Amino acid sequence: MQGGKVAVGGISIILVVGVAIGLIAGLHGRGGHKSTDGDDEKVLSTTTKAVAAICSPTDYKQQCISSFQTLANNHSATPKDFLMAAIDITMKEVKEAIGKSESIGLAGNSSGRQKMATEDCQDLLQLAIGELQASFSMVGDAAMHTINDRAQDLKNWLSAVISYQQSCMDGFDETPEVKSAIQNGLLNATQLTSNALAIVSEISAILTSFNIPLNFTSSFRRLQEATEESDQYPSWFSAADRKLLGRVDNGKVTPNAVVALDGSGQYKSIGAALAAYPKNLNGRYVIYVKAGIYDEYITIEKNLVNIFMYGDGPRKTMVTGKKSFLDGITTYKTSTFSVIGNGFICKSMGFRNTAGPEGHQAVALRVQSDYSAFFNCRMDGYQDTLYVQAHRQFYRNCVISGTVDFIFGDSTTLIQNSLIIVRKPLDNQQNTITAHGRAEKRETTGLVIQNCRIVPEEKLFPTRFKTPSYLGRPWKAYSRTVVMESTMGDFIHPAGWLPWMGNFALDTLYYAEYANKGPGANTAQRVKWKGYKVITNRNEALQFTAGPFIQGNEWLRLTGAPYFLGFRTM
Numbered sequence: 001m002q003g004g005k006v007a008v009g010g011i012s013i014i015l016v017v018g019v020a021i022g023l024i025a026g027l028h029g030r031g032g033h034k035s036t037d038g039d040d041e042k043v044l045s046t047t048t049k050a051v052a053a054i055c056s057p058t059d060y061k062q063q064c065i066s067s068f069q070t071l072a073n074n075h076s077a078t079p080k081d082f083l084m085a086a087i088d089i090t091m092k093e094v095k096e097a098i099g100k101s102e103s104i105g106l107a108g109n110s111s112g113r114q115k116m117a118t119e120d121c122q123d124l125l126q127l128a129i130g131e132l133q134a135s136f137s138m139v140g141d142a143a144m145h146t147i148n149d150r151a152q153d154l155k156n157w158l159s160a161v162i163s164y165q166q167s168c169m170d171g172f173d174e175t176p177e178v179k180s181a182i183q184n185g186l187l188n189a190t191q192l193t194s195n196a197l198a199i200v201s202e203i204s205a206i207l208t209s210f211n212i213p214l215n216f217t218s219s220f221r222r223l224q225e226a227t228e229e230s231d232q233y234p235s236w237f238s239a240a241d242r243k244l245l246g247r248v249d250n251g252k253v254t255p256n257a258v259v260a261l262d263g264s265g266q267y268k269s270i271g272a273a274l275a276a277y278p279k280n281l282n283g284r285y286v287i288y289v290k291a292g293i294y295d296e297y298i299t300i301e302k303n304l305v306n307i308f309m310y311g312d313g314p315r316k317t318m319v320t321g322k323k324s325f326l327d328g329i330t331t332y333k334t335s336t337f338s339v340i341g342n343g344f345i346c347k348s349m350g351f352r353n354t355a356g357p358e359g360h361q362a363v364a365l366r367v368q369s370d371y372s373a374f375f376n377c378r379m380d381g382y383q384d385t386l387y388v389q390a391h392r393q394f395y396r397n398c399v400i401s402g403t404v405d406f407i408f409g410d411s412t413t414l415i416q417n418s419l420i421i422v423r424k425p426l427d428n429q430q431n432t433i434t435a436h437g438r439a440e441k442r443e444t445t446g447l448v449i450q451n452c453r454i455v456p457e458e459k460l461f462p463t464r465f466k467t468p469s470y471l472g473r474p475w476k477a478y479s480r481t482v483v484m485e486s487t488m489g490d491f492i493h494p495a496g497w498l499p500w501m502g503n504f505a506l507d508t509l510y511y512a513e514y515a516n517k518g519p520g521a522n523t524a525q526r527v528k529w530k531g532y533k534v535i536t537n538r539n540e541a542l543q544f545t546a547g548p549f550i551q552g553n554e555w556l557r558l559t560g561a562p563y564f565l566g567f568r569t570m
Helices: 013-027 037-044 049-055 061-067 079-105 112-139 144-170 176-201 203-209 219-226 239-246 270-275 538-542 546-550
Strands: 257-259 285-289 292-294 298-300 307-311 317-321 337-339 345-347 350-353 365-367 372-375 378-380 386-388 392-396 399-402 404-409 412-416 419-422 431-436 446-450 453-456 469-472 480-484 510-514 532-534
Touching (some): 049 061, 049 203, 079 112, 112 144, 144 176, 144 203, 412 546, 431 446, 446 546, 469 510
Parallel strands (some): 257 285, 298 337, 307 345, 317 350, 337 365, 345 372, 365 386, 378 399, 392 412, 399 419, 404 431, 431 469, 446 480, 480 510
């Protein structure tokens, strides 16, 4: 699998804060490094208590502290003062980074794929600027005592930022010199984003140090209460949305746009229906895609939010493409269907990439939409089929097929009650179902497979013991994947999990299994890595269920489809 993965997501105001806190340091503390204890004491002695409190949880303290020297002597400064200043400077820093990445990526005789990777980076940074611009005017209205309750959203966004940074660098895997230059150019930003995530992870203690009363309700408590209070909805769900989605299963939805290849709808292509997305939309935009094979490449752009798209079935309404890494295309751009706009819901559709195993990286569906959900859908491909790139995602009653790393990305994703089909790869390949990309220990991201069936396709079955198949391998240092309450066929290798390269990530990853069954679920011969474990405590596994893991209580019931928030059996 090529490393190149890129994404940007819609963010609410406070979500920018952490990145801003981190990137502001770029003006004062370039080339930062992790401080030793002696360094910390020396630096902290020159700062105010407020700055020290904000920077105390970070790994790169010298950068953090020096970034706030302009406010260090302002004894009346509040966290809001730090945040407002940080956002403004962050916008300037990101604009500067755009120029740097472009000059590095396009220097010399750059190849076609290198130019594409450069474009991917440009897209990422432009989207980040848009989020900062939209957020700046809103920060002043934020009540500081509510930041603690918004911390989960903020950590979700910061985790996505780390994913974007990694994706930008990974796109240059084929040109080590260029990748190294890009890496150096982003080093300050990556370290500072790490600082930001550390700050947000300890926001409760920081606010307390400022003597700011907390409007505190633990995330899990809030999620439990949300199931009992019908008037709690995410901000992007209007009253009309609730009524609409409540009618979805009754077949009474009146679509805004009907797509049909035979001309019986308003549009003959999905792209045309998206182009008709109304300005100043109030509510949800519903697109019905009639049965047919749609040979088109689709992107649900960032501004196309709250779309509900449904078809006549995953084998009847299909979007197909064949772009692949073999064609000289970055992994990011091979995707047949891509989703960026938040709140995307899809039902009864199929997505496929027909490049075949010889095409190597060839994405069928790429998703970075927050609060996105797919029900009764199908994703078919070989290597890199489903790119769960960023943010919170949910899949239910779906079919996902592939060979190498065919469910990958750095999102917070839960796949429930679905069929995972392992296909026959090239003769020299091994199958790996997952490759999660968590690169920072504080990221909230992870991949959970719950109550699914993992089976071999018919072509693989005769040679299933000769073609090793594994549950996953660690793409990044803190890769996190949990398989629970699922049934595995006998073709799963007894070791269960495969190293990426040597001992990389084996001590820092988090791989776990809980309450699985079937001949492939026997853990007696599983890997002995420090980061792998068999969960035996039900309460420990609870954190990976839909309620707490993707904050499912707050939004899944609004999708109009089945789900469960805890365990399959109580």
